[in-house]
Amino acid sequence: MTAKAIRNARIFDGETWHQDSALLLSEGRVTAIVAESDVPAKAEVVDIGDGILVPGFVDLQVNGGGGVMLNDAPTVEGLRTICAAHARFGTTALLPTLITDTPETTAAVIAAGRQAMAGQLPGLLGLHLEGPHLSLARKGAHDPALIRPMEEEDLALLLACGGSFPAMMITVAPENVTEAQVSRLAEAGFIVSLGHTDADFDTVQRYAKAGARTVTHLFNAMSPLGHREPGMVGAALHIGGLHAGLIADGIHVHPAAMAIALRSKQGPGRIFIVTDAMSPIGTDLARFTLNGREILRRDGRLTLADGTLAGADIDMLASVRFLHGTLGLPIEEVFRMVSTYPAEAAGVAPRKGRLAPGTDADFVALTDDLQMKSTWIGGACVYSA
Secondary structure, eight states: OOOEEEESSEEEOSSOEESSEEEEEETTEEEEEEEGGGSOTTSEEEEOOSSEEEEOEEEEEEOEETTEETTTOOSHHHHHHHHHHHHTTTEEEEEEEEESOOHHHHHHHHHHHHHHHHTTOTTBOEEEEEOSSOOGGGOTTSOGGGOOOOOHHHHHHHHHTTTSSSEEEEEEOTTTSOHHHHHHHHHTTOEEEEOSBOOOHHHHHHHHHHTOOEESSTTTTBOOOOSSOOHHHHHHHHOTTOEEEEEOSSSSSOHHHHHHHHHHOOSSSOEEEEOOBOTTTTSOOOEEEETTEEEEEETTEEEOTTSOBOSBOOOHHHHHHIIIIISOOOHHHHHIIIIIHHHHHTTOTTTSSSOSTTSBOOEEEEOTTSOEEEEEETTEEEEEO
16 A cells, blocks of 8 residues: 655644654554655655644544434444544544433444444444443433443443443443442453542542543532542542543533643543533534433533533534633643543553554644644545535
């Protein structure tokens, strides 16, 4: 296969910038970043036309997009629509997320995910099952009638799909899942995430030791940080082995709280960005349904009729602009928060989240003022503005 050289843009590889350089690709992988004068004579040269090249964005919580909710379209076509919708905003790897639903819908999503993965659907990294084994006290927009404890048959269904995806995440609450179940899921390769829970600090510590390694949408739908009981928020920030997703729309979490969390987080776990996006992304939809309940889209918010937030109305590129423009974070750290850190949290860092020899050729071309130009997955352009 002819090598490809992407030139005429500054390149951020996840760590450093490269000036007057070209990104070399072959067979869907990055082979090198070289000086433009060292581009092989036989390479197919693609002139990106100024701007910047950055690693493709990795989103571990995507409920829908392009007018489709995964709950309503647990099919290969539904997955395809969601992946394509988010590619328009720079996301090159994502976990389509099933919000609490019936066992039948869960099984259908897993079957569709396996089929789509076998067909090498561009952008599909795996699945995220957010529920149904959550806390009723911290249900958020999840249907309380569908929330329940994890039974042996639920665990068997999950364990049976181990190894089917590069990444498979499940959000659970200690109220409805045991430490032993968490351990079995973790041993099978699942990314076990704690969320939608009133668990106290000590409980979170125990579940982290059992194998949980991430926290779902930090601050939202969890026990808060208190001075005598640090709660789930305190545990997420204090326990170095936990990574934590964060919605960066300025609605779900106040910018000051974001800044405090970023300064406080103990490593090696990192805070990474998720969109928690719903079906309206990439459309002009003003309303949609979730488990038969109407969700309204108003002024950047998605809410139930009673005002409860129901996912987010933001894409990953808009999150980048918010973090850099409103929060004032260095753009290099912002790009790591939407690519490198989620790839690390998902256990796919050897292939995703950076531009280095051997990584997947997933990248985004942006203007210098962070407007979209094009999205590339496996060395192929899947979206051009």
